[in-house]
Amino acid sequence: MFKPGINGSAPELATSPPPKRAAAPLLDPYGVPIASSQVPKQVRASGSLSDRIRVCVRKRPMSQKEVRRKETDITNVANRRSIVVNEPKVKVDLTRYIEQHSFVFDEVFDEAANNEDVYRRTAQPLVESIFTGGKATCFAYGQTGSGKTYTMLAEQTGLYVLAAKDIFTLLELPQYSHLFAWVSFYEIYQGQLYDLLNHRKKLFAREDGKQQVCIAGLAEFDVDNVEKLMQIFEYGNQARSTGQTGANEDSSRSHAILQICLKHRRNPKKVEGKFSFIDLAGSERGADRGETDRQTRMEGSEINKSLLALKECIRALDQDSKHTPFRQSKLTQVLKDSFIGNSRTCMIATVSPNSGNSEHTLNTLRYADRYVSCRCSICKLILKNFENS
């Protein structure tokens, strides 16, 4: 078992407060202001940092490889809330044309945004909620290479580090002196839980008498500063990447969950608040890629199942539905308390900008689209099929 034993320095100061941004008028995907009467009800009600669920999109910059291949950037962040994908298509007579798809989200970040910018508008508004007994969840969804890990779990600047800085600063306040932070890190691979801080020990999630899900035997370490947290993370991350054949392959095939729990100093069994940072498996793994290898097919079907279950749970939360289908997958089962009671969730859909990934980018945006905002017939059909599935 990992023994941190680090004498860390005092927690760093909290990140600077979010800059005041004037409430922008709602614009259509082309930047034209929309009259409030034209705005669908759901869209009108959202866009606030205090929403229980927020769905944001982050576009990464073109990579050097993509530039060298002379690929074009087909993804345009039209304004703070909308993104347009110019999909290259070919007609049956071989004429080329562009099909435009436009989507509206709670927030869209372009390639110039750094992790601090993303943090201020996604995870930071959730930090305080865990000090009032809340459960906060922030997860990144997207195809492989679109920037999920870079956003969520980058070693120095991932959202988990930025949030931890603020958590440790708040913990220094007298009113929170009874609380202490504990960190755990595990992954879900093919429906099984593995403890990344304890030699990939297999774990089991169980519901107690109060229908609270607990993961029996999950290793947890008390942390009081960012350096110690990063050291623990690094240890767990190595376990993750060496667990399978190659680092990137591995990260694409599993969901990694890093949790920071606030517990009472005198009663460490009592969870007072929890923040979960989730780096989901690459979404393209869940798609039917026509692979014949049994192992890969099983991985794909398990990932597909868990991503669909996650979408279902978010939809249920969005609609204040009485029934939330947690049990449909291990992922939603272990995240059960993130979808009920005093909980807040932020999903960051990450997209690649280049033409070669247009299909995956569209799939990601369709998955994340709560407002059924793209009006093109294909998007509407796909979303309708999904709603009916």
Ligand SMILES: Nc1ncnc2c1ncn2[C@@H]1O[C@H](COP(=O)(O)OP(=O)(O)OP(=O)(O)O)[C@@H](O)[C@H]1O
């Ligand atoms: N916003 C960004 N700015 C600069 N570089 C980025 C950004 N997002 C991603 N990258 C770079 O793109 C590459 C792929 O990103 P990353 O590993 O985060 O993808 P991923 O979605 O987690 O992929 P996988 O599913 O395979 O784990 C990395 O080299 C990363 O540094």
